Amino acid sequence: MRLEDKSPTLAELTDAQREQAMTRFRVLRFHTERGVPLPRAAQAAGVGLRTVERWLAQYRADGLTGLVRRTRGDRGRRKLPIEAVGLIEGLFLKKPRPSAAAVYRRVLTLCKEREWPTPSYSTVYAIISRVNPALTTLAHEGPARFRDKYELVHRHRAVRPNAVWQADHTQLDLLIRDASGKPVRPWLTTVIDDHSRALAGYSVFVDAPSAFQTSLALRQAIWRKAEPSWAVCGIPDALYVDHGSDFTSKPLEQVAVDLHFELVYSTIARPQGRGKIERLFGTLNTELLPELPGYLMHGKPATEPRLSLAELDRTLGIFLIGNYNSRTHREIRLAPQVAWAGDGWLPRMPNSLEALDLLLISVAKARTVHRDGIHFQGIRYMDPTLAAYVKEAVTIRYDPRDVAEIRVFHRNRFLCRAVSPEHCGQVITLKDIEAARSAHRRTLRGQIRERVTPVAEFLVPQTEAAVIPVSRPAATEPKKAKLRTYREDL
Incomplete structure (x- = not known):
């Protein structure tokens, strides 16, 4: 056949x-x-x-x-009544969380009392396994855990560039060398545009986050950039931040009033609202930092830390401006800088950089104008305008990332920008100055050791020769105690 x-x-x-x-x-x-x-x-x-x-x-x-293998007509249907299934799920959702065996033993008793079919352990376990994980989390771990894992989140996007900016800090998984050469973990403050995801400004530092570091990042974000490819600037309509002490400070509130933007605070202990800026931090931690020396894996550096703060600042700038801002974002399907520019528009800008510095740069130092200029951090600053204010008290304001130039105010009125003739055309930071001073001190200490060591070696033989040996008397029997307390002492 x-x-x-x-x-x-x-x-x-x-x-x-x-x-x-x-x-x-x-x-x-x-x-x-x-x-x-x-x-x-x-x-x-x-x-x-x-x-x-x-x-x-x-x-x-x-x-x-x-x-073809034929399936049973009752496949997927249990013989248990719907009330028994609901009873099993209800017992499992009770606090404290019971084991499957405890639920099974309790169900056996209840089924016999009500004359229901007795389920097997595997049936009870299958019913428990199919309970919605969100229900299990809310019932056993509480609303806080449920909120972090399963609560619905509205993914909002600003309708246009500069409508909403986000700012936040993160401690990088990296070790660098500070001014004294010690390994430290740096911090990063970033400001991004909510609509385009474009980086507007950033600040990297080694101390704890502060209002000053926030002000530096905001100053860079608001003012025009020197790099032609980094066009993001302007005053936002709203700034979205968390409840850190630097974001809830009075100076930042005053800046918001003067620049006419709204401060919006995220809900406490709700990181979901800051997902866009957290995603940027995740991009740095997965793409850039593992390629740098001193990257931390499980709390320990994978390689020896070698970067200084200035070198890390330049590396971050190259990656964030040249890579992140210019490549296509997977969610918005555009490069952030292209999405920010749009069809062409004019951002709202402050009147001048001096006015912006007066609001944001909170580092102010009182100085006196001398005939040879203003002295600060061992550097001399000059400008022809200062000739009329010799022996007058002034206030200087400066950017710690570039102290080759300072801004001079007299009675809250801007006078001039004073520059250092020795560092004209250079970019010098306070960290550079501190590093140079530390290196100079280490050099001097080394020279001191070079001079002291031979002296110590020269003095040791003479000291030993000058010591006159003292003759010790021969050992004699120790005297017996006069007080007799035991029979054996007699």
Whole structure:
């Protein structure tokens, strides 16, 4: 007998059913077309003889569709009443969280009392396993954990650039060398535009986050950049921040009033609202920092830290401006700088950089104008305007990232920008000054050690020679105590 394909309904089968039917069909053809006895065909296929006989009978009756394994009509339906299923789920959701065995024992007792069918342990375990994880988390771990894992989050995006900015801090998973050469973990403050995800400003530092570091990042974000490819600037309509002490400070509130933007605070202990800026931090921690020396893995540096703060600042700038801002963002499908520029528009800007510094740069030092200029941090600053204010008290304001130039105010009125003739055209930071001073001190200490060590070696022999040996008397028997307290002392 030659088997023929009688499968006009083969197209109605699923891929898995069709594969199953064809596998069984090949076993039957091996028997009929090659004349192999059915027991040998079954043995070669690794299937029982009775099974192959049943396949042959099903094929003769229904064709290929008869070779498909038939499912039970009650598959997926339990014999337990719906009340029993709800009882099992309710027992599992009670506090404290019970084990599956405890629920099973309790269900057995309740089913016998109500004359319900008795479920098996596997049935109870399957019902418990299919309980919604959100229900389990809320019932057993509380609303705070549920909120962090399962609460619905509205993904809001600002309707246009500079409508909303976000600012936040993070401690980088990296060790660098501070001014004294010690390994420290730096902090990073970033400001991004909510609509375009473009980086507007950043500040990297080694001390704890402060209002001053926030002001530095905001100053860079608001004012025009020197790099032509970094066009993000302007005053935002709203600044979205958390409840850190630097963000809730009075100076920042005053800046918001003077620059006419709104301070919006995120909900306490709700990181979901800051997901966009957290994603930027995640990008840095996964793409840039692992390539740098001193990267921390499980709290320990994978390589020896070598970068200084200035070198890290430049590295971050190259990555954030040249890479992050210019590549396509997966969510908005545009490069952040392209999305920020849009079709062309003019951002709202402060009147001048001096006015912005007066608001944001909180480092102010009182100085007196001398005939040779103003002295600060061992540097002399000059400007022709200062000639009329010799011996007058003034206030200087400066950017710690570039102290080659300072801004001079007299009675809250801007006078001039004074520059250092020795560092004209250079960028010098306070960290550079501190590093140079520390290096100078280390050099001097080394010179002191070089001079002191030979002196100590020269003095040791003379001291030893000057010591006159003192003869010690011969050892004599120790005197007995006069007070007799024991019989043996007599």
